[in-house]
Amino acid sequence: MMKAPKVAFFDFTCCEGCQLQVANLGELLLELLDSIDLVEFRETMSERWDGVYDVAIVEGSITTPHDVARIRKIRERSKTLIAYGSCATIGGVNGMKNAFDLEEIKRYVYGESAKFFETLPTKPVHEVVPVEYFVHGCPVYQPEFLEVLKCALLGIPYHVPDVAVCVECKFNENVCFYERGITCLGPITRAGCNSWCINNGNICYGCRGMVSNPNEKGFLEVLRQYGISLEFLLRRMDMYNACRILKGAGMVYEEKRAH
Amino acid sequence: MEYAVLPKSALGSFVDALRQYGKVIAPVAKSERHFAFEEVTDARDIALKYIPTILPPKKYFMPQYETLAEYDIREGQKLYPVVEVEHIVLFGVHTCDLAGIQCLDVVFSDRPKDLNYLVRRGYVTIIGLECNEYCDQYASCGLMGTFLPQGGYDLFFTDLGDYFFVHVGTQRGEDIVANFSLFQRAESRHFWDLQLLRAKKAEIFRPEVPVDRFLLPRMFQEGFEAKVWEDVGNRCLSCANCTNVCPTCYCFDVKDVMNLDLRTGKRIRVWDSCQNEPFAKIASGESFRAERSDRKRHRFNRKFSYPVKRYNRFFCTGCGRCSRVCMAKIDLKETIAQLARETGYLKV
């Protein structure tokens, strides 16, 4: 029998909802604990471990100089690193602040005390240290997390689906929002969540990040036909994807700025 | 009895009686314009008038996720092939979808035969239902000639007001009729009613695009480099809705999923689509249909040209689903028309 791999969870700037998804596994968590040695999980544990982590599961975005230093340390001590949840994989909702002037947004929230701050533009983990595995989603979809964890423990790659959320949405036989006059980010967003939101009557907000080669121009063209202001559309597209340069939308941003 | 009639008032008890042949599946309304094949326990839930369901009945022949084999890692590399089956009765299948099922039958009976499909196929009883009216602007069953029944069912129902005219297609259909006492022998007035309906339909169901259906394969070959592919390619978002809802698209991916016990698991096949970016990518990163235009052209050719060569039938059933579901509004008929214009096949 192999020694149980040491697994640790770390969180950076995030809501910790993704860690909670682990606690929500229920008794399955105990089965998981059979095959791994959980050495750090701050949300529910006080223990510390100072050896090498076989698998470090990192939640949250990198947004302060302190974060940068800390993630580097974690990386040095980890054989495998999993970016866990949209905050970690693509910057997630934290990325929205990148659309603002950092000084201005600091002053807005903290007024006079803004000077106490150190903040950096939001970055996903892989832009700071190398990352082996990605579990997208806000929050992560538990079955996918288990699959990735399995791959990490076996040391084989996990391919994040590079197809649109629409694929799973159609598997689930949902009525497409576009047919009801509502826009949805499904067509440019990576599948893998089993079209969670659409199954529950809401639209896709793009939390899993964009497919590798989205047809952004074509997409904006489609969106334009639904009578929403361009500002709202762009804001929606960068709700999760602000850390990524929007190819098509970038142009429109420029246009807007020119006005 | 090859032809029978069933009073409409008997539909409820007929559906109840059908349950002895399996789970009864029929179109039900999801919204005013959206329908889905779902299990029904009450005939009143059946949408007798419906336009093509979101997903075609293929989901019962070739499910979205289908187990091919099971394994238990404690037993090494042994793999136990399985076929998941269930007796079902599909009630209310329109002619376009019957044609779709026939296409799948052809593909999966072609050697090497696909037993997962064929075994499951044997568990399904199909009761067709004639479309009396034209669905909507997206359909192209006029062009494809699929608005009349051409086999592929155990029973075929035509709604003729207060009764259904029923054509018996197979021995299984024959048994169903024999077992249910409310069927009556069809009489000449019934045939007369049917003929009237068909005559009326012949007026309404006309080729939607003025091209000769039998020249379509040639047109697609000649139009391989046509500009229309680039046009639709620019608009396409690669969401694969068109192929997922297509009654004749059957491409799939094979992968292993581990059960949550992390010991047992299964090898499954999942619907895949030639519209998806990674579909034709190989490990070196090269994709043989990297451009959306290549992929769109491939899809159309796989409906109107390649299968004609290989299986001698069109793989478009004219149901119109792909056009209905496309958020970029890429319309099958418009695309054909544009191609016909470019290649000179448009009849004037």
Added chain:
Amino acid sequence: MKKSVRIDVEYLTRVEGHGNIVIDVRDGVLQECRLEIIESPRFFEGMLRGRSIFEAQHITSRICGICACAHSLASIQAAEDAIGFTPSEQTVKLRKLLLDLEILDSHILHIYFLAAPDLLGVKSFVPLVDTHNTVVRRALRLKKTCNDICDILVGRHVHPISSVVGGFTKLPRPQDLEAMQKLLESMIPDLEATVELVKGLRFPEFERDTEYVALVSDDAEYPLLMGDIGSTDGVRLPKREYQKITNEFVVPHSTAKHTRLSRDSYMVGALARLNLNYPKLHPKAQEVGDFFGMNRKVTNPYLNTVAQLVECFHCLYHAKDVVEEFLHSGINYEEEIVVGLNETKRIPVRAGSGVGAVEAPRGTLYHHYEVDDHGRIVNANCVIPTGQNLRNIEYDMRKLVPEILDQSDEEIQLALEMLVRAYDPCISCSTHFLNVSFVGR
């Protein structure tokens, strides 16, 4: 005996977020006593500007994964208030159900995963897997069941999907209601066993009277989703005047914005709610409360954990009642809405300002938006329970430390950690926390 103690508990674990306690005692005199927050700032209020009011709940839910439903509900309330939309009775009932589940889920997490290990003398729930396997299994089961009910009701517990401005995008079908009913019932034995567990725990003896703040109302219902803001010192204000209560200000040494009302600090959360609204609890909950002697004004903050247990009973039985009612009356599916960015203009929009105030598991949570006539958010403010409690925790610590100075450093440290944890602080959801250079280091 004079004593010098310096305790620096870096990265207080088992609270959702990052906090530090700094205690500095020299020669028996308390010099410093602080709860430092080093959560990375997230700027939610800033980021909301310019976005559609219909997206606010999706975004603000992400403030905190543990009480995502409460944030989402507060946000929706504020948004609807701002644009002048009145939700239907059915919607309100379902929202109450959601809040019940949220509180139930969060309290279970706190009691079992965060508080119980302390009280059982272990570092975390992991060692309990071996020593108290049935307890751990029960905890996981309860948590999972709560989660499963949320899945049915709103798609998922962490960042609910179908609860939006205007109502619900998907309403539970009869079979869903039945499933929820079954799941709720299945929790009863486990919750009763929890009473046994809590009975066996010993809570430190410590008293400090403070002002307790929570929603209050004139009707007979235990107010969680709606009501005015009230305090045990007799304050009562409509939610729109929340700023008079929270009085947010930044304290120089540290942390998040602090708040104060009639006294130097006040407490929100389960204990505050019990102190204000005990008679309105579900009879089943009162039974439990009576047993633990909670039917009086309780001033021991450590007993917040017991208050949470009492609320678990309230929420479970209240939820059961709501579901039962729907099973009888049925659900009107016509109310299912399709919103998105309000493309279809189904919900009329106007300029305005709105406040949402709901009882999150950890206390009263406020969201406040100003919206222009395009439905664009112009200004946003969120005040979270933990931010309101921080100052109260510090006052508790100042009273507590001299009382226990004769104990060992480890014991003091543990007592303080436990105190902080008793408040169940959710620091990640503190939307505005400061990251300051630390004094005395």
Added chain:
Amino acid sequence: MEKIRISHTGYEVREARILRVTRLTESDKLFELALVGGEILDFEPGQFVEVSLVGIGEAPISLSSSPTQRKSFELCVRAVGRLTHALHRLEPGDVVGIRGPFGVGFPITKLIGHDLLLVAGGIGLAPLRSLIKYILDNRRDFGRVHVLFGCRDPQNLLFQDEIEEWQRRMDVGFQCTVDRADPDWKGNVGLVTSLIPGIDINPEETFAVMVGPPVMYRFVIAELLKKGIPESQIVLSLERHMKCGLGKCGHCQIHDIYCCQDGPVFFYERIKNLKGAI
């Protein structure tokens, strides 16, 4: 839903035990396998098998040994993804699942009695090696044989020992080239196409067979045609994304052709007009 277990659906595997693992390069390993139970795998050079590991998946891998080596067969595997990485971690004694062989191999009956020009690029040598070994084992059935092998750099040279042996043989002309040399490299430098003009062949009598990356084909074919080899005597093997191996899953489809069943080996004639094939 009822589950029927059937022994044969086309997705069942045969177990094969690894007898030997040889590291060829940084990322390539050669596996020698034998079916468990002593059964013999019947195949032709150019065919492939689906290699399976439960819980991980399957991948098409060409048979790299000659069918004349009856008792065992060999697979040369480059670690690029899930299955291939997992395979690389296995050791002698471990078991894998095998489906197949599938597809159409090299047209040996047509090649017999002719001169041969075999061209391989990179990992393409793996399937071609099967043919080369077959030819060497039946040397008298064939006329003159030339083998050209191109590879990125000396580190990526597959089957070094065998190459040296082939180079020593008098009955085959074997030439090797690298795109990028290192200081130790003594041989040719340049693309494999650059070797073709110098080969002395009788084009009417010669069948050219090539296996390599897609980019290689266009250039090699142009050279071959320049040499005067008729289109009907050019044979190539196409790599496509494949899942089922049974002509159903659609991944490997080129126009109306399924690579896994109708190929992977094709006469150039057959596919030259299929846009996108090469």
